[in-house]
Amino acid sequence: MSAGDVADDLREELSARQVDLVRVTYRLIATRGIRRLSLQEIADAAGVSKALLLYHFGRKEALVLATMRWVLVSAERHIRRAIDGARTPDEAIDAMVDAIFTSAEENLRFYRTQLDLLDHALDQRDDHFERLSLSYRTIVNALYEEVVSRGVRAGSFQARDVAEAATVLRAIVDGLFLQWLQEARPADAHSRYRDVCKRAIMAYLRDPGG
């Protein structure tokens, strides 16, 4: 699969009205999770009728899919900007982790959405979600690989296999978020997890001889 195909999978044309509705949907995901979120609840929150959602998106699944696409595109852009602005490999890691750990509120929404996406993707019946999940994973892994390989070339990082290192970085980030989500008071623990994440990645990548 080429990068073009992946990007195509994420690209989508949404009208201004649709973006409004997608935004409302996204805001609600954190509290209930998509599965428990009825169209009626979304409609109420948006101040419109339930039928309007179906008018604009046809099916609930399409609304959910559009919401996820919208979120993932934003996330990718956000991380991309962060690493592009960094001048050294260490700075890139720092900026990237900062870009990922934005705020407790935002991360709660984002990872809840990610979990919902995974849930849908694991349902093999649903090809759309599976492909969306794959697209996002491919894109993000490429970002991680870029950061690692820059560091390896600069002699700051050690990695026997850049792709594997990217996978591990991804695992550290996602795994920490999984635990963070379960904290009794996520907001209080947010900055601590961000620091743990930075230290863990550095410990993993740091060249002992460097």
Place this chain on the structure above:
Amino acid sequence: MSAGDVADDLREELSARQVDLVRVTYRLIATRGIRRLSLQEIADAAGVSKALLLYHFGRKEALVLATMRWVLVSAERHIRRAIDGARTPDEAIDAMVDAIFTSAEENLRFYRTQLDLLDHALDQRDDHFERLSLSYRTIVNALYEEVVSRGVRAGSFQARDVAEAATVLRAIVDGLFLQWLQEARPADAHSRYRDVCKRAIMAYLRDPGG
């Protein structure tokens, strides 16, 4: 919270019949996820009536809870045995990861269940699932801490903070499983992820001076 409290949360008395039903339920989770699994489907798979499930467990939630408890207790015992049999810190990591990466089929079931547990735990309304999730997390983290601190005392591992290292180990394991779950052909990738897991943990813990 003392270790006793945690263990109490996991302990439960199940009749032989209940264990039968729990086993059937667990077997079905991998394919559909608990949420999409109706009592009728479980009953059909078990060859009994739906009403029987309610007779033995009262509510669907209780059946799900019992299934999760049963699975988590088994998992904890399994890991515990693995690390107890190891003679060196490196061997302990190796045995532990092997104990976690049992087989593609089993891991699919287990992590699907974990995701379902997380999903329920994030629904703040549901105190039972939140506490079960906490109990399991506490127990597993203690196991990880034990392995790390043994290695630190033996001079094999380096860790500025044992609890933090345990968190990171957990993140690596869980994060890798998250990605493994999304692989196109999980069965084929299983042993590769297991090896990546071992290497990642070793790279993270390895004392550069050792």
Place this chain on the structure above:
DNA sequence: TCCGGCTGTCTGACCGGTCAGTCAGGAGCC
């Protein structure tokens, strides 16, 4: 040995509620 009552296990039929999706039609605008 037979009988009547009791208990624990199990079931089919049914109920109430929820929810995605349909449809006929209204309001404003060109």
Place this chain on the structure above:
DNA sequence: GGCTCCTGACTGACCGGTCAGACAGCCGGA
């Protein structure tokens, strides 16, 4: 009139949970 945007009322499917009662085994008494 025709178009887009929008709505309230409705439908059909599904699902968790209830309930009255069936059935088998057991126990104590005659």
